[in-house]
Amino acid sequence: MSIARFDGVAKWYGRVIGLVDVSLELPAGVIGLLGPNGAGKSTFLKLLTGQLFPSQGKVEVLGCDPFRTPSIYRRLGFCPEQDAFYESMRGRDFVRYLGAYQGLSGGTLTRAVDAALERVGLVEESKRRIRTYSKGMRQRIKLAQAIVHDPELLVLDEPLTGMDPVGRRKTIDLMAELGAEGRTVLVSSHVLHEVESMTREVVLIYQGRVRAHGTVSEIRSYLDRYPYRMLVRSPQARDLARALLALDSVTGVSLEGDRIHLTTLKPDELCAALPSLVLDRDFVIEEFDAEDASLDAIFEYLVG
Amino acid sequence: MTQIRGFLVALQQAALDALRGRRGLVLLLISLVPMLIAFFADGDRSGLRNFVYHNLVLNVAFQFVIPFCALLLGASVLGDELEGRTITYLFTRPVDRGLIYLGRLFGTGIAFSVLLAITLSAALHLRPVLNAPPWLDPFGTVKLAVGVFWVYLAIFAGVRTILKRALLVGMLYILVLDLFISHMVYIGLAQFSIWHHVAVIYTEDFERTYRGLRFLRQAIPEGAAASESVRFLAVAFGLAAFLGAWFTRTREYPVAGAVA
Numbered sequence: 195m196s197i198a199r200f201d202g203v204a205k206w207y208g209r210v211i212g213l214v215d216v217s218l219e220l221p222a223g224v225i226g227l228l229g230p231n232g233a234g235k236s237t238f239l240k241l242l243t244g245q246l247f248p249s250q251g252k253v254e255v256l257g258c259d260p261f262r263t264p265s266i267y268r269r270l271g272f273c274p275e276q277d278a279f280y281e282s283m284r285g286r287d288f289v290r291y292l293g294a295y296q297g298l299s300g301g302t303l304t305r306a307v308d309a310a311l312e313r314v315g316l317v318e319e320s321k322r323r324i325r326t327y328s329k330g331m332r333q334r335i336k337l338a339q340a341i342v343h344d345p346e347l348l349v350l351d352e353p354l355t356g357m358d359p360v361g362r363r364k365t366i367d368l369m370a371e372l373g374a375e376g377r378t379v380l381v382s383s384h385v386l387h388e389v390e391s392m393t394r395e396v397v398l399i400y401q402g403r404v405r406a407h408g409t410v411s412e413i414r415s416y417l418d419r420y421p422y423r424m425l426v427r428s429p430q431a432r433d434l435a436r437a438l439l440a441l442d443s444v445t446g447v448s449l450e451g452d453r454i455h456l457t458t459l460k461p462d463e464l465c466a467a468l469p470s471l472v473l474d475r476d477f478v479i480e481e482f483d484a485e486d487a488s489l490d491a492i493f494e495y496l497v498g
Numbered sequence: 499m500t501q502i503r504g505f506l507v508a509l510q511q512a513a514l515d516a517l518r519g520r521r522g523l524v525l526l527l528i529s530l531v532p533m534l535i536a537f538f539a540d541g542d543r544s545g546l547r548n549f550v551y552h553n554l555v556l557n558v559a560f561q562f563v564i565p566f567c568a569l570l571l572g573a574s575v576l577g578d579e580l581e582g583r584t585i586t587y588l589f590t591r592p593v594d595r596g597l598i599y600l601g602r603l604f605g606t607g608i609a610f611s612v613l614l615a616i617t618l619s620a621a622l623h624l625r626p627v628l629n630a631p632p633w634l635d636p637f638g639t640v641k642l643a644v645g646v647f648w649v650y651l652a653i654f655a656g657v658r659t660i661l662k663r664a665l666l667v668g669m670l671y672i673l674v675l676d677l678f679i680s681h682m683v684y685i686g687l688a689q690f691s692i693w694h695h696v697a698v699i700y701t702e703d704f705e706r707t708y709r710g711l712r713f714l715r716q717a718i719p720e721g722a723a724a725s726e727s728v729r730f731l732a733v734a735f736g737l738a739a740f741l742g743a744w745f746t747r748t749r750e751y752p753v754a755g756a757v758a
Binding site for chain 1: 499500503504507508511518519582583584586587588589590591592593594595750751
């Protein structure tokens, strides 16, 4: 089931292009929105959350036009990228104030605020004024206001920026937890390993265009013109390299001590052939890994 | 229900924002102006008191203090949220943006009006104690002052929704354009001039108010210029508030446009 749909969407600011010809459907689950700074991620999220309307095309979120349907924000939580706050407010009051706009009041609002603060781990610090918060705490209080009304779609723009490793880990776990509860969480980031640690489902944006969309392995498999790079470690590296080179599926081999770096256009065929090769010739393999199936490598192929 | 609640939340927060910190202190000082009016305004308008009434009360209070308060507060109705980039939080709530704007407009206006009411009431009660002279038509003048404040508050708040330099434009208007507009009696534009309203009060030329609006004049009882001015100002306020709310709900606010 798709949560959001972009249909031929373009957005420009005067003569500057923000997003070009984006057509995609976002499925439920945790999704990473990836791209370097200025790629168009924020424009994408602002269109999705109805802060901007498209110059061309149509955006539909949870079945509605987000710009013209404010009621959609009952089901959507948004954590903006910018470090903007009502600095003199206490953390708890900030979450409470924004929660009150959701139609919550009295005991219901108090319980919702408590639950949100508990989830982001800011119960104690919420009594302090926001101006005294560290960068990580500011990120977490932003997250609390986004989840206070228990939304089914959560849109987080660079939520890990400025967090310490512990806070980062906790936030990543929280996102996984929210996803496991059946919510859709769309997280943007320009840090590849952050996204990789959260989800395998990604949307790659570069220069205002969506370059790829799907799971990391799906996207990798579309990149036919780039041979896969594999690493094999064996004490019989030289003999094994020779045997591998004889396989049709292997297009190149290089040796580096006990490490063999090989390239292939048909990784499935190679994986099928390798066990019999090893058993027939008594090779010992200590390590076998794909060197460029990481998001990092894919990103480099797509935008490099 | 969420809409009404959202409106009330915005109203309450805007009122608190207006009264808090340094801004609250400045507004409190400004709202003491009616006390000056109470002490210096004289019934017979002759000699020194006439001079004081004209120059201090009418020119300073009406021509500058009230419009500038309206300008500063009006520009902050949405301007504070835009400049602080906190508008993103407000505009991602399930409440119509126009209602949030109106809530903030009324909250800001009510906060200043309450301050005025308190200081004015204190002034009226202190007048006999301090043996100050009686005040000519206090309620008419105050009604007009409040009317002018609300209209300019709505106008400047509305302008700020579409123009970043609303504060500058507002100052230009108050200091320069207002005088020219006050002469446009025959096409009705003079109603938007503070000078015009000052002239009406000072010269008691009540006819002047409606010279350009013949169709309205039919329904106006003679000698009730201040009340009728307020009525006109109420219509102007309604129109300005509606337009401001309309601009707010139909425009987009790219806070930090990341562009390719």
